[in-house]
Amino acid sequence: MAETLSGDLFLRDLWxxxxxxxxLAPGQMRREMLLGEPVxxxxxxxxxxxxxxxxxxxxxxxxxxxxxxxxxxxxxxxHGWRFKRDGxxxxxxxxxxxxxxxxxxxxxxxxxxxxQDGLIWVYMAxxxxxxxxxxxxxxxxxxxxxxTETQRFLCGxxxxxxxxxxxxxxxYVHDHWWWxxxxxxxxxxxxxxxxxxxxxxxxxxxPVYALLGDVQTEITFELPSTRFETITGKLxxxxxxxxxxxxxxxxxxxxxxxxxxxxxxxxxxxxxxxFWALGATFIGDDRKIVELQREGLKFNPNLMLIQxxxxxxxxxxxxxxxxxxxxxxxxxxxxxxxxxxxRWRS
Ligand code: FES
Ligand SMILES: [Fe+2]
Numbered sequence: 001m002a003e004t005l006s007g008d009l010f011l012r013d014l015w016x017x018x019x020x021x022x023x024l025a026p027g028q029m030r031r032e033m034l035l036g037e038p039v040x041x042x043x044x045x046x047x048x049x050x051x052x053x054x055x056x057x058x059x060x061x062x063x064x065x066x067x068x069x070x071x072x073x074x075x076x077x078x079h080g081w082r083f084k085r086d087g088x089x090x091x092x093x094x095x096x097x098x099x100x101x102x103x104x105x106x107x108x109x110x111x112x113x114x115x116q117d118g119l120i121w122v123y124m125a126x127x128x129x130x131x132x133x134x135x136x137x138x139x140x141x142x143x144x145x146x147x148t149e150t151q152r153f154l155c156g157x158x159x160x161x162x163x164x165x166x167x168x169x170x171x172y173v174h175d176h177w178w179w180x181x182x183x184x185x186x187x188x189x190x191x192x193x194x195x196x197x198x199x200x201x202x203x204x205x206x207p208v209y210a211l212l213g214d215v216q217t218e219i220t221f222e223l224p225s226t227r228f229e230t231i232t233g234k235l236x237x238x239x240x241x242x243x244x245x246x247x248x249x250x251x252x253x254x255x256x257x258x259x260x261x262x263x264x265x266x267x268x269x270x271x272x273x274x275f276w277a278l279g280a281t282f283i284g285d286d287r288k289i290v291e292l293q294r295e296g297l298k299f300n301p302n303l304m305l306i307q308x309x310x311x312x313x314x315x316x317x318x319x320x321x322x323x324x325x326x327x328x329x330x331x332x333x334x335x336x337x338x339x340x341x342x343r344w345r346s
Contacts, residue, residue: 010035010157010250011320012126013327014224015136017247017259019120020148024049029074031064033251035124039111040064044072050085051122053109057089063108083108118145119261126327137226139243139263147262147275151283155290157250159297160258161225161316163286164246168309168346173285178208178278185345190312192337195323196222197315204231208278211271212242221312223323225249240265258283309344 018032018041029042031054038054040063052074054062061078069075073082073090081103082091087110092103112123112132121136153160163169171183189200201218209215215233220226225248232241242264249257260283262275305314318336326333 009320009324010124011224011323011327012124013130013133014323015114015121015123015132015134016224016249017119017121017136017226018249018257020145020259020261021115021118021120022145024120027068029064029068031062032122033255034122035250036252037124038062038064039122040074041113041120041122042068042074044068044085045070046072048072048085049113049115049120050074051111051113052083052085052087053111055108056081057106057108081106086110117263137222137228137245139228139245139261140230141241141243141263143263143265145261146264146269147272147279148260149279149283150257150259151280151287152251153248153256153258153287153290154254154294155256155297156253157225157248157256158316158320159290159293160248160250160256162313163290163293164227164248164258165221165312165316166310167312167342167344169289170346173289174282176278176281179206179282181205181207183345185343187341187343189339189341190337191339192335193220193222195333195335196220196226196319197312197337201232208274211274212240212268221316223319235268238267240268242268242271258287307344308342309346311340311342 016034018034024043026043026045026047029040032039032041039051040054041051043049052063054064056063056076056078058079058081061076063074063076066075066077069082073084075082080093081089084090087107089103089106095101109128114121114136117139123132171180188202190197191200199219201216204215204217212231212233213235215231217229217231220228227246229244230241242262244260244262246258246260249259251257264271315337322336323333
């Protein structure tokens with residue numbers, strides 16, 4: 001069965017991850033593009049985060065070019081209007097007190113924002129001001145982040161996501177001794193999750209996992225683009241969990257940041273050098289193939305998704321479509337994924 005890809009459209013009513021928590025010190029802010037929208041993401045002096053539309057409602061100057069004020073607001077650099085972290089205007093310096101305009105009646109869009117697990121999440125609601133439908137995903141471990149890597153992919157979110165979940169590209173794109181094994185038939189079991197699917201726990205075959213001894217791994221994918229790999233095992237009698245997260249953060253239709261974060265217990269720090277040495281290369285492989293793909297996509301060709309090796313991509317496309325419909329119509333989301341075993345050679 002061949003299927004085609006649905007159009008490049010951003011899903012709403014979901015959490016996106018534009019930055020690591022450590023990248024914003026108190027008193028700092030900057031513009032973060034998200035889904036083609038300019039967002040000023042910042043941290044007040046007391047540590048609280050804020051995410052506002054980075055366009056002053058007065059005359060459009062980016063608020064990110066202004067200042068964070070001690071009383072907990074952002075000041076626009078053009079006429080000094082100030083906005084609180086909930087988006088409400090708290091001061092218009094030019095007013096004398098005789099006018100009938102109240103600063104408090106003016107608002108800039110505020111995005112719900114969360115800081116957890118060393119990550120910053122921003123909720124991109126379909127209707128500004130609406131409450132989040134759910135909470136951001138979590139790794140299920142409580143260690144600090146141990147290793148992170150961000151690379152900009154020159155493509156829309158779909159090709160970034162599909163490239164990362166594609167089981168058939170490994171031997172060609174990641175052609176390294178520590179990753180590659182002679183291609184053979186693989187059989188993996190999949191089950192639906194609330195907004196995605198999981199490749200259930202199995203013994204990984206790649207040589208690099210041998211570093212951790214005898215392990216099991218489980219890989220989940222949920223909208224809009226969060227992949228968690230949870231590796232569990234035992235070393236010298238002690239049980240451990242290594243969790244890797246990969247998210248695709250769409251900046252606009254042609255630029256997507258792929259951000260990878262790993263958590264592991266401190267006593268496993270001996271694996272750090274491997275991440276340091278190989279991690280950037282691994283994501284870089286995926287980034288380069290997408291850049292090459294761009295040379296073909298320029299001509300807007302028809303594309304194919306074939307058989308079991310492209311089934312995760314087919315599911316992604318269907319889950320995405322079902323989510324978009326549920327947002328548009330205000331109806332419950334029903335996950336179209338069915339439990340299934342997939343077989344492919346890679
Ligand atoms: S443009 Fe922002 S205060 Fe005038
Ligand atoms: Fe890959």
